[in-house]
Amino acid sequence: xxxxxxxxxxxxxxxxxxxxxxxxxxxxxxxxxxxxxxxxxxxxxxxxxxxxxxxxxxxxxxxxxxxxxxxxxxxxxxxxxxxxxxxxxxxxxxxxxxxxxxxxxxxxxxxxxxxxxxxxxxxxxxxxxxxxxxxxxxxxxxxxxxxxxxxxxxxxxxxxxxxxxxxxxxxxxxxxxxxxxxxxxxxxxxxxxxxxxxxxxxxxxxxxxxxxxxxxxxxxxxxxxxxxxxxxxxxxxxxxxxxxxxxxxxxxxxxxxxxxxxxxxxxxxxxxxxxxxxxxxxxxxxxxxxxxxxxxxxxxxxxxxxxxxxxxxxxxxxxxxxxxxxxxxxxxxxxxxxxxxxxxxxxxxxxxxxxxxxxxxxxxxxxxxxxxxxxxxxxxxxxxxxxxxxxxxxxxxxxxxxxxxxxxxxxxxxxxxxxxxxxxxxxxxxxxxxxxxxxxxxxxxxxxxxxxxxxx
Numbered sequence: 214x215x216x217x218x219x220x221x222x223x224x225x226x227x228x229x230x231x232x233x234x235x236x237x238x239x240x241x242x243x244x245x246x247x248x249x250x251x252x253x254x255x256x257x258x259x260x261x262x263x264x265x266x267x268x269x270x271x272x273x274x275x276x277x278x279x280x281x282x283x284x285x286x287x288x289x290x291x292x293x294x295x296x297x298x299x300x301x302x303x304x305x306x307x308x309x310x311x312x313x314x315x316x317x318x319x320x321x322x323x324x325x326x327x328x329x330x331x332x333x334x335x336x337x338x339x340x341x342x343x344x345x346x347x348x349x350x351x352x353x354x355x356x357x358x359x360x361x362x363x364x365x366x367x368x369x370x371x372x373x374x375x376x377x378x379x380x381x382x383x384x385x386x387x388x389x390x391x392x393x394x395x396x397x398x399x400x401x402x403x404x405x406x407x408x409x410x411x412x413x414x415x416x417x418x419x420x421x422x423x424x425x426x427x428x429x430x431x432x433x434x435x436x437x438x439x440x441x442x443x444x445x446x447x448x449x450x451x452x453x454x455x456x457x458x459x460x461x462x463x464x465x466x467x468x469x470x471x472x473x474x475x476x477x478x479x480x481x482x483x484x485x486x487x488x489x490x491x492x493x494x495x496x497x498x499x500x501x502x503x504x505x506x507x508x509x510x511x512x513x514x515x516x517x518x519x520x521x522x523x524x525x526x527x528x529x530x531x532x533x534x535x536x537x538x539x540x541x542x543x544x545x546x547x548x549x550x551x552x553x554x555x556x557x558x559x560x561x562x563x564x565x566x567x568x569x570x571x572x573x574x575x576x577x578x579x580x581x582x583x584x585x586x587x588x589x590x591x592x593x594x595x596x597x598x599x600x601x602x603x604x605x606x607x608x609x610x611x612x613x614x615x616x617x618x619x620x621x622x623x624x625x626x627x628x629x630x631x632x633x634x635x636x637x638x639x640x641x642x643x644x645x646x647x648x649x650x651x652x653x654x655x656x657x658x659x660x661x662x663x664x665x666x667x668x669x
Contacts, residue, residue, distance in 0.1 A: 219556050222580060222654040225318045225456045226557075228600040229296065230255075235308030236301055243296040248319035248438060248452055249459060249548060250289060250297055251276075252304070253611050255311040255601070255619040259304045261611075264289045266319065266438050266452055267461050268546060270297070273304075274485055276508045276594075276613045282487035282546075313601060313611070313619075315581060319438070319452040319459050326440045327361040332368040338428050340374065340420065345443035349430035352441045353450045354411050354418070356434055362407045362420070370401030372422045376409060376432065382421035390418060444472030444528040456556060458549040466541030468521045470529040479525050479549040480559035481651055484537070487544045491537040494519055496530070497649045499561035500587060506649075508614050510591040513649075525549075556654045561587070562634075566644030568624070570634030577654035579627045583613065584640070588647035592640045599627050599655055606635055627655075 219225060223244035231240050233254075248266040253259070260275040262285075270292055273285045287300030297314075299306045306312075328342045339348035342362075354360050362374050376394060379387020392412050398405035411434050421429040439452040439459070446469045449462040453474030462471050473479055480498040485491075493508040496519070500506060505519040519538055523531035530549070532539040539545075552558055558575040565571055580599045586592025594613035601609040606624040611617070624635035632652070634642045641648065 219456075219553070219654075220656070222556060222577075222656045225454070226581065226653045227316050228581060228598045229314045229316065230600060231312050231314070233299075233306040233308055233310045233312060235306065237290070237299060238306065239293065239296065239298050240314065241293075241296040243314075243316045245316070245318045246294050246322065247292050247297060247316040248321070249317040249457070250292070251315045252289070253313050253596075253619075254304065254307070255313055255609075255611075257307070257310050257618050258616045259618075260616055261613065262288060262302075262304045265459050265546065265548075266292060267450060267459050268487070269437070274487075274546075276493065277615050279490045279492045281489055282485075313598070315596075315598070317457050319454050319457050321454070322438055323357045323359065324355060324438055324440055324452065325359040325361075326442075327363055328443075329363045329366065330369055330374060331366045332372050332428070338372065338422070338425055340372075340422070340428050340430070343443040345448070346446065347448070349428065350441070350443070350448060351430050352420075352432040353437075353439060354409070354432050354434055354441070355439050356411050356413050356415055356436050357438070358440055359408065359410050360440065362409075364398075364400040364405040364407065365403050367401045369405065371424060372428065373400050373424065374407050374420055374429070375423050376407075376418045376420055378416050378418060380419050380431070381426060381429070382419060383423060384421065384426035387419075389423070442472035442474050444474075445470035447471050447532075449473070456551070456553050460547040460549060462545050462547070464532070464539040464541060464543035464545060466534060466539065468531070468533055469539060470531050471547070472529050473525070473547070473549045475549060475551050476527055477551045478527050479530060480552050481550040482525065482530055483548045483550075484532075485546055486537055486540065487546055489536065489540070489543060491540075491543075494535070494537040496520055496525070497561075497587075498559055499647070499649050502531070506585065506587060508594060510593060510614060512589055512591070513587045550651060558652045559650070560652075561647055561649045564634070564642040564644055564646045564648060566637055566642060568635055568637060570636065570642045572628075572631060572633040573650065574631040575652045575654075576630060577652075578629050578656070579632055579652045580655035581651075581653045582625070582632060583651040585649050586640055586643065586646055587649045590639075590643070590646070595623065595640050597623070597625060607632075
């Protein structure tokens with residue numbers, strides 16, 4: 214059996230607790246620079262606060278509302294190498310209140326991507342990247358990233374690709390930009406490529422052909438640890454790792470596919486429209502592509518206009534025509550989670566209504582679990598973790614769909630290879646009812662060196 218190469222789960226996911234001071238403070242101990250950060254006040258009612266690297270740390274969403282993306286300048290003011298900085302925002306840093314923060318790493322500070330370049334005829338020659346439908350597209354190439362433009366295809370013969378700070382490069386009166394740029398081989402022959410490592414504070418760039426005018430396009434250089442993905446019919450901007458991917462895209466209003474960059478099939482996808490008050494919409498592998506579920510109390514419902522009845526693949530997920538996932542000119546963020554052996558698991562179990570409840574095998578000791586009653590009736594989204602409860606039973610719970618403070622409703626055992634339900638609480642264990650879950654590891658059940666993790 215092949216085991217996860219992850220030896221320390223905290224390098225990719227970690228929970229941190231802190232107390233607000235009503236001013237500014239730096240939260241450390243995350244173990245990595247967060248790319249996605251979810252904060253909830255433990256001691257008082259408050260909105261949840263969700264930030265990510267693509268939208269920017271000052272943009273916040275609330276899982277408990279359908280509100281559009283909001284700018285919060287005194288909330289999370291920066292992501293740092295071991296945590297995040299806070300302003301005096303009430304939802305994240307009121308004096309004397311206690312808080313919980315869950316933190317995921319995506320691509321990190323140095324993403325890498327290869328674009329396969331072809332030259333096509335489109336009112337004159339144009340560069341086409343990754344066989345995407347549009348030509349000379351505007352790219353997002355984040356600072357610190359390494360981006361390779363593969364010109365091996367024979368159509369590149371006589372069309373060297375370079376960068377400039379001027380639109381259309383030397384044809385527009387500019388010069389060739391060389392900072393961090395390496396050129397190899399002859400265009401149209403095997404091994405030909407132009408590689409750019411985007412410098413800190415790099416200007417807006419333009420890719421162009423040094424021989425022919427009008428072939429290229431713009432290349433923005435944001436600080437978002439992200440880059441353009443052209444795998445789907447919709448161009449997306451992604452920050453991917455093997456464990457998690459953040460995806461932004463603009464809707465078309467018609468059935469479409471969106472590249473996620475995971476290279477494996479996502480098992481849970483959480484989508485939110487940013488420029489409108491539309492519900493969070495969630496795909497879960499245990500429900501399948503004909504159903505959707507929202508961040509509310511409702512059970513899963515059959516809705517073909519969410520995922521177009523199509524399961525995600527290792528490169529794309531499909532969105533239908535519903536405004537919550539794909540309105541024309543709607544802007545969206547999607548959080549995509551795969552199963553990673555020994556680290557993360559998206560699954561389901563059947564409740565039995567007994568304190569000797571169901572055991573669910575995850576293949577690791579959980580550090581975090583998110584649950585939802587899915588098959589009938591109403592139920593809250595339960596958030597639990599192994600930091601607020603260091604020993605079994607795990608009881609301290611938040612509701613992702615409400616502003617409620619932390620409570621102690623359920624009983625759950627976090628075991629070395631999964632979890633066992635120890636409650637008759639209807640949000641976790643009604644007889645004959647299906648529950649879906651997301652779980653992340655404290656550490657892999659067996660490390661890359663074959664060392665087993667002990668039970669609690």
